[in-house]
Amino acid sequence: MSAAAFVTVNQGIGKMKFNVKKVKGGVDTVFLIPAIIFVLIAELVPVIYTTYLGFMQWDIINPPKFVGISNYIKVFTQPELLNALKNTLYWVVGTLIFAVGFALFVAVLLSNVKGRVIFKSIFFIPSTLSPTVAAIVWRRTLSSQMGALPSLLALFGINMHPVLTNTHINTFVMIGVWTWQFFGINLILFLVGLETIPREPVEAAMIDGANERQAFLYIIVPLLRPIMLLVIANSLINTIRMFDIPWVMIQGGPGRASETLAISLYRESFLLFKMGLGSAIAVVISILTLIASYRYIMILGRKRG
């Protein structure tokens, strides 16, 4: 390239930069168009289509038929779906208590322990597995047929009955599996949060006569709020759409006893080919997830603003 040509090109670029700034809201918007089109095709269209299907009766092979809001009514009246809603609620509350609450408790206990890096590593390992793998491993571990846990208990003369086919406890057992898997990652997030909290306010509170519980509740917890919000939002979003663990471990059964809303969605859509009802469930799950993550999104938005 000749020197003259180089100068011309540079001048051109300089000129263009100037122009871009000048027409703010013009060219930059144009550059966003491919991304906007992608979002429209990949996200908005499926959302609109799913919502539309929620008002239809469709079995894949025959044309869809408009049925009004009857699918949405079924979501909140059909006993099996109400049970799925109840199980989803168990998942949400159960994981908040164990995977989040217990992780916070252990993080506080470990925050002053010297060898906490060892605990961190031990607790973190399960979260490197996919939930499907974790579910398979635990299904075999709990199996009354040569499962590791029943075999171990048998050594002490304890006869362990099948837990996954016990409809009274299987959901809680599976919440335990989820806790085993994601407790570690929550623990690490809380530990990171705790490490960033300055010691001075805690020490000042203690000097002023606050006990450990008060220091925790009134100093540490408020300062941990951003991390807690992240962990809670993440837990809510993941458990409202819980599928992998109860599906792989017992297919939402026995019968439909441990079914979650996400399993109902799959079952109604792809087992029973009630695409309309399946879509209505999908819409309900999306709305619940949006509500659950609303506060988190709002706070994030406020921070950016």
Added chain:
Amino acid sequence: MGKKFAYLLIFTLSILLVFSVAFAGSQKGGSEQPETKKASEQSVEKPAKVVEIKLYHDNPEWQDFWQAMGEASAKDIGVRAVPTAFETQVYKSRVKVDLTTSRAPSVFKWWFGYRAYELFKAGLLADLSDVWADVGKNYPPGIKEALSINGVPYALPFNVGYWVWFYSKAVYKKYNMQLPKTWDEFMQQLAFFKSKGIYGIGNTIGKSRWTSFIVFQEILYRIDADFYVRLMNGKAHYTDPEVVRAMKIWKEMLEKGYFAPMDATYVEDLPRMLKEGKLAFAPFGDWYGGILQQQGLVPEKDYGVFIPPPITPKGKGAIILEISPLCAGKNSPDLEAAKKWYRWYAEKHAAQILWEKLKFVNNLHITQEQIKKGDPTLAHELDMMKNYPNKLIRFWEATPVEIVEYAVDAFNTMLVHPDQYMDLLNGIEQKAKEVWPKYNVKY
């Protein structure tokens, strides 16, 4: 003017870029069809060229078998059925979606009875009358009729099997026992096994919800085979005394602890338990023999088959028949090539491969001697069938899918909460009331 032109150019280029990518993708996806068609057209002009047709199935473990079949047919008749295996649930939706389009598979494995009826009603199955006219002589009587709807055959059989009870040779040898000859004797033996710490019946739901209907079906038709048929066709009710009696018998068996733990799996756990003498019986279609052999059990050494006696005289001479059909998509662009393949499939070479690879016998090309040599348990079973002229369709296909799916969930609950049997029956009855009118049956 220049600025506006630059913006317009950028905007146009962006749009073009997006659409060119999308178009390229659609061209790539859509290229399969014209190529297949081209191959089909070429085959008419040049018979030496191999035509490829689509074959869908839901048994990944049999993919090698289908590939071997494809290669053999390519060599014999110049038509290669190219198999694609899917997981069962994905398979159902994939087949249903594809059947309505020109991507429809030329050959696909399905279920018959009411499960095929919905495809028939939507006009998605190809009429195979002309194929049957050529190859009907290769099949035993009754098969064509079993694969027909309103007198028109829409499938060829893949597996024709009967539902029997596999029993553990180890258990019977250990206690030097004979198989029961009456239902009461059968119950006494189950009680004996329980006292010895042996599980009587392997009918569990670990990893499989569908298996929950088996014992219900097995008890009900032994009470009254005609009633079973009427119930399946919407002419009897789930709250009728026959069904209540069946549920009570089942409840008693469950409460007495005759069943293996419900979290056992029928592919991994039950075969091992049968072999080790920890389980006496496992009721399944005779295809289960293949699974047992895959798990290392030897027919007539580790396991045998047995047909429990009827509970009342009305259950005498009846047996459950299962036929898995191979159907052709009406919208398939390769229908003629598929029909050529079907004619080949009904002949000796295909029957031999089916026998050698899967131990399936679906036509008359496999001799009794071959069966006796290859699988003596199957030979014994087929021999026993002479005493069971009343062939009943399996519950899974015999009644509308909506009722089956609901009932299977209810029976899952029955297996863990037998005391709820009446509530469960009321629930199934309610579902049947909703469903039958859709099939123009006054219920």
